[in-house]
Amino acid sequence: MPKKRTNDTVSSVDVARLAGVSQAAVSRTYTPGASISEKMRQKVLAAAEQLGYQPNIIARSLSGKATRLIGIVMVKIGDPFYARILAAFSRKLQEHGYWSLLLNVNDDLGLEEALPQALQYQVDGIVLTSATLSSPIAARCAAMGVPVVMFNRYSLEVAVNSVGCDHAQGARDLADFLLKGGHRRMAYIAGEENSSTNQERERGFTEGLAAAGQRLFARESGDYSYAAGFDATGRLLARPERPDAIFCANDWMAIGAIDQARQSGLKVPEDLSVVGFDDAAMAAWPRYSLTTINQPIDKLVMAAVEVLVNAIESPTEDRVIKLIPGRLVVRNSARLPVGHKKSA
Amino acid sequence: MPKKRTNDTVSSVDVARLAGVSQAAVSRTYTPGASISEKMRQKVLAAAEQLGYQPNIIARSLSGKATRLIGIVMVKIGDPFYARILAAFSRKLQEHGYWSLLLNVNDDLGLEEALPQALQYQVDGIVLTSATLSSPIAARCAAMGVPVVMFNRYSLEVAVNSVGCDHAQGARDLADFLLKGGHRRMAYIAGEENSSTNQERERGFTEGLAAAGQRLFARESGDYSYAAGFDATGRLLARPERPDAIFCANDWMAIGAIDQARQSGLKVPEDLSVVGFDDAAMAAWPRYSLTTINQPIDKLVMAAVEVLVNAIESPTEDRVIKLIPGRLVVRNSARLPVGHKKSA
DNA sequence: CACTTTTTTGCATACGTATTCAAAAAAATG
DNA sequence: CATTTTTTTGAATACGTATGCAAAAAAGTG
Numbered sequence: 001m002p003k004k005r006t007n008d009t010v011s012s013v014d015v016a017r018l019a020g021v022s023q024a025a026v027s028r029t030y031t032p033g034a035s036i037s038e039k040m041r042q043k044v045l046a047a048a049e050q051l052g053y054q055p056n057i058i059a060r061s062l063s064g065k066a067t068r069l070i071g072i073v074m075v076k077i078g079d080p081f082y083a084r085i086l087a088a089f090s091r092k093l094q095e096h097g098y099w100s101l102l103l104n105v106n107d108d109l110g111l112e113e114a115l116p117q118a119l120q121y122q123v124d125g126i127v128l129t130s131a132t133l134s135s136p137i138a139a140r141c142a143a144m145g146v147p148v149v150m151f152n153r154y155s156l157e158v159a160v161n162s163v164g165c166d167h168a169q170g171a172r173d174l175a176d177f178l179l180k181g182g183h184r185r186m187a188y189i190a191g192e193e194n195s196s197t198n199q200e201r202e203r204g205f206t207e208g209l210a211a212a213g214q215r216l217f218a219r220e221s222g223d224y225s226y227a228a229g230f231d232a233t234g235r236l237l238a239r240p241e242r243p244d245a246i247f248c249a250n251d252w253m254a255i256g257a258i259d260q261a262r263q264s265g266l267k268v269p270e271d272l273s274v275v276g277f278d279d280a281a282m283a284a285w286p287r288y289s290l291t292t293i294n295q296p297i298d299k300l301v302m303a304a305v306e307v308l309v310n311a312i313e314s315p316t317e318d319r320v321i322k323l324i325p326g327r328l329v330v331r332n333s334a335r336l337p338v339g340h341k342k343s344a
Numbered sequence: 345m346p347k348k349r350t351n352d353t354v355s356s357v358d359v360a361r362l363a364g365v366s367q368a369a370v371s372r373t374y375t376p377g378a379s380i381s382e383k384m385r386q387k388v389l390a391a392a393e394q395l396g397y398q399p400n401i402i403a404r405s406l407s408g409k410a411t412r413l414i415g416i417v418m419v420k421i422g423d424p425f426y427a428r429i430l431a432a433f434s435r436k437l438q439e440h441g442y443w444s445l446l447l448n449v450n451d452d453l454g455l456e457e458a459l460p461q462a463l464q465y466q467v468d469g470i471v472l473t474s475a476t477l478s479s480p481i482a483a484r485c486a487a488m489g490v491p492v493v494m495f496n497r498y499s500l501e502v503a504v505n506s507v508g509c510d511h512a513q514g515a516r517d518l519a520d521f522l523l524k525g526g527h528r529r530m531a532y533i534a535g536e537e538n539s540s541t542n543q544e545r546e547r548g549f550t551e552g553l554a555a556a557g558q559r560l561f562a563r564e565s566g567d568y569s570y571a572a573g574f575d576a577t578g579r580l581l582a583r584p585e586r587p588d589a590i591f592c593a594n595d596w597m598a599i600g601a602i603d604q605a606r607q608s609g610l611k612v613p614e615d616l617s618v619v620g621f622d623d624a625a626m627a628a629w630p631r632y633s634l635t636t637i638n639q640p641i642d643k644l645v646m647a648a649v650e651v652l653v654n655a656i657e658s659p660t661e662d663r664v665i666k667l668i669p670g671r672l673v674v675r676n677s678a679r680l681p682v683g684h685k686k687s688a
Numbered sequence: 689c690a691c692t693t694t695t696t697t698g699c700a701t702a703c704g705t706a707t708t709c710a711a712a713a714a715a716a717t718g
Numbered sequence: 719c720a721t722t723t724t725t726t727t728g729a730a731t732a733c734g735t736a737t738g739c740a741a742a743a744a745a746g747t748g
Binding site (some may be wrong): 059 | 725726727728729732733734735
């Protein structure tokens with residue numbers, strides 16, 4: 001005996017009967033802008049109150065209305081940084097009167113399974129975080145008229161909206177900053193190699209170096225984790241000639257890098273500069289005081305939500321891609337350029 | 345012109361027409377256990393494939409079926425610890441074929457607003473994390489036949505299922521451990537005062553001390569944040585006589601406490617022992633190596649999901665409260681009892 | 689094959705709400 | 719007041735799916 005709503009869920013018909021009006025009147029009471037007199041509205045509300053009536057959004061959506069449900073697809077929800085993003089999304093969406101249907105996904109493969117499920121729920125829109133969208137899937141969303149916005153990820157092939165931080169520019173800024181600080185042997189510790197975020201950051205960094213006629217001195221692979229940063233730095237420091245600055249693809253690895261450096265008897269930033277990316281909460285801790293790029297999460301999320309809501313409420317063929325600049329946050333983990341005044 | 349599913353979403357009727365069968369046949373194809381021949385099933389599936397048909401769960405739920413939607417009510421989604429809980433919940437629920445409707449709430453007041461909204465979506469069940477449930481609200485859920493499970497929080501007055509860590513027992517274990525380690529002046533740094541978690545932990549700790557004829561030596565208030573732990577510890581250390589051990593209501597504050605102690609020139613654990621609660625990711629970092637109580641998140645969440653799913657699928661009046669023990673994780677932030685062998 | 693039993697099928701209806709349409713009521717106009 | 723215009727109202731229907739029921743088909747039985 002699966003599911004058996006123990007009791008009669010009270011419907012608009014019940015309310016109508018009690019109020020002595022038609023069911024349509026009840027419906028109109030809850031439809032902003034519908035034609036209904038104040039007198040009737042009050043009668044209905046009174047009856048509704050008495051019965052504890054709440055309109056059934058599910059049923060409402062059947063007759064052509066929106067579900068006001070947004071599918072949020074995410075990997076690594078447990079990661080502190082993504083958690084902040086999720087929190088911002090759900091909050092912002094709620095402000096716009098939308099609710100979040102959470103799709104916890106392991107990888108792009110899981111996406112291909114999860115998305116059709118989300119579509120079954122007739123979501124009004126989809127937020128895609130840290131996952132890439134294949135063309136066929138995108139096509140299906142389009143066919144169903146469900147707008148999509150990709151967050152911190154974009155693809156030029158697939159026609160889909162996108163909002164993200166300008167990772168390349170941020171990385172370029174870091175390169176400039178390190179160059180001005182007189183560093184000459186710069187290493188990069190990569191995040192997950194196939195993540196577009198990692199690629200953008202590396203591209204920006206090497207471009208920044210190239211603009212000054214320099215090249216990457218060394219490169220290690222990581223996976224965005226503390227341990228990866230710690231280990232990779234160990235390998236870098238074991239070289240005959242050490243790098244004098246390390247750019248880690250994210251803050252967690254940078255923090256690992258700092259711990260490793262100190263454990264190896266080096267002073268940061270005197271002997272080695274370390275910079276990261278994201279401006280995670282811990283980057284501000286005195287112990288690390290990490291120079292990094294602040295991803296303005298609230299601004300990013302707000303923009304993404306606005307793009308999505310706009311696409312939902314006034315459908316169009318236009319596709320928008322928004323790149324929002326990150327902000328260089330200068331702290332004490334990297335040697336300062338001479339005469340530099342610190343910001344935040 | 346708000347919302348306008350650009351095209352005709354393909355329905356069971358369309359599939360039926362193409363396959364040359366009745367709409368009922370299509371419905372039965374997607375209803376496990378329904379009476380339908382293999383031949384017809386194949387015809388339907390072929391047609392469905394061709395049209396890209398997906399059953400509409402929303403509509404399905406209208407005719408008495410479950411929505412397979414679970415409302416997850418949470419505060420502080422952005423907090424790393426809660427994020428892990430949320431991740432575990434959504435994953436576990438998905439394994440059971442349920443999806444998560446996320447309700448981001450600021451406080452108990454927000455709950456009172458959010459819950460009716462969730463109920464509008466005809467959720468099959470509700471998970472309540474770090475929030476308390478008032479009797480009237482609980483009554484409404486009950487009236488609608490929507491099972492609820494509270495996580496890491498329980499109330500004896502309100503008849504509702506509950507699963508959580510045995511905070512009091514964990515705190516008692518910590519008290520024992522510190523006592524055996526020869527500590528005599530123990531301080532407690534509280535989390536948010538009115539959180540039941542905080543109260544349980546303090547109760548367990550003082551009970552543990554009382555069992556050995558001791559009392560709390562000092563007490564400070566905090567709010568679970570790193571900064572609060574840091575500051576509160578500063579106040580404790582400024583006393584004429586210092587505590588020799590501090591139990592912080594959670595790991596974040598404990599980490600703040602350690603940093604403060606070191607900054608004040610004390611050695612941990614030689615001069616001061618610090619213990620926490622939760623076993624957050626950072627507790628394991630060599631720098632902190634925090635002795636703490638591990639909250640078995642996966643086990644807790646699994647239990648909660650099972651309680652909820654069970655309540656949904658075989659309704660009953662019975663109410664279950666489950667307390668799951670935490671595990672003392674001995675690391676190096678607290679002096680060991682003589683002859684103690686370290687565990688994890 | 690004639691008959692009974694079982695399985696499969698389609699028809700009709702229900703679920704809760706929104707909306708079109710035409711009728712009714714109210715308001716405005718002369 | 720008679721007439722026109724506007725607003726409000728209820729009846730009927732649609733949305734997409736599930737299911738009780740009876741008819742039809744298939745399978746089993748002697």
